[in-house]
Amino acid sequence: MQSTRLDQLRGPGRAKRHNARTIAALTGNPGCARRAVLDAAGVDKVKLAERVGFPGSFGQSRFALSRGNAFEAMLKADDCALLRSVLGAASSLSYQDLGADSDDTLGNRHDRTVELLADARAALIDHPLLTLDVAGQTVYLEPDLIAYAHRGRLQVVEIKSFAIVDGQADSAKVSAAAVQAAVYVLALRSLLERLGQDPSLVDHEVVLVCPENFSLSPVAVKLDVRKQLSTLRRQLSRLASVASLIDALPEGITFDLALPAEELTVALGHIEPRYAPECLSTCELSVYCRNEAAGSTAVLGRPVREALGGIETVDEVLALADGSRSPTEEQAEAAALLRAALRLRSEALS
Ligand code: SF4
Structure with a gap:
């Protein structure tokens, strides 16, 4: 991978180096292209989170x-x-x-x-x-x-x-x-x-x-x-090659921390995240990604996301449960479970 492309992605700031903790976190969420790209480019994620308005209290006191x-x-x-x-x-x-x-x-x-x-x-x-x-x-x-x-x-x-x-x-x-x-x-x-x-x-x-x-x-x-x-x-x-992830990004994209927050937010939107509640203890961008994922089933954790495979949002879950929306073929099994769960909940509450 060309280091000039990584330098361009990071901007003029000094590169943050990987360490055992970042590798452990990366392998803990191997589906997250966002983290993989930002870490490869050595972007300071603590400062990036601050710049886009979602600072977190991360790291040791x-x-x-x-x-x-x-x-x-x-x-x-x-x-x-x-x-x-x-x-x-x-x-x-x-x-x-x-x-x-x-x-x-x-x-x-x-x-x-x-x-x-x-x-x-x-x-x-x-x-x-x-x-x-x-x-x-x-x-x-x-x-x-x-x-x-x-x-x-x-x-x-x-x-x-x-x-x-x-x-x-x-x-x-x-x-x-x-x-x-x-x-x-x-x-x-x-x-x-x-x-x-x-x-x-x-x-x-x-x-x-x-x-x-x-x-x-x-x-x-x-x-x-x-x-x-x-x-x-x-x-x-299982980690996708960072080089191919970076090649797929639009030309000129950068996380130069001197850019306005709106431009950095747009740049982040170009890289696929994979938010899970575990991110809160392992990734500096977790508050930003949690906010971005609000309303999606991913926010509820991996077991819920897997149980509701193919249903992306909480609104969809509710609509399938109360029958106001018809399930697709692959959603049929989850939809039947959701209807049964709603029925049981209504019985328990009545
Ligand atoms: S917080 Fe965001 S960037 Fe970090 S691992 Fe989770 S989804 Fe990826």
């Missing part, structure tokens, strides 16, 4: 961010002393911090990551830079983690600031962390494959390091991400 940064800095201080102890890693294991180098160009950092991983003596690797093919586009991943060689195997370590209290943690946060870690496992495995090494050297068990109880003392737990890996692989293979 400042408090959570600073707590997370403090926790990570504490773990990595003194050559990762605390992290080594919680991982049970030997103090003789070397520590390589790629993020601390002055040369911060992506290509060079990725090359250094490759060199370290090609070296069987690789040890704790901080700020590695990996790549993954997403919808025909190679994206860089800057994991906030350490991959380390442990008894000949590479393990992904994910540091999170949410607490594990009495052995329990917020299940939504744990499952989001597991999907993100699975993205890194996938990227590491594809890198080993390119190096001609055995990809199964990357463990399907990742290590999650979190604060324990109400302190900042770390605790490490292992998560098996095999299920997340197979879902990710399947969803990534």
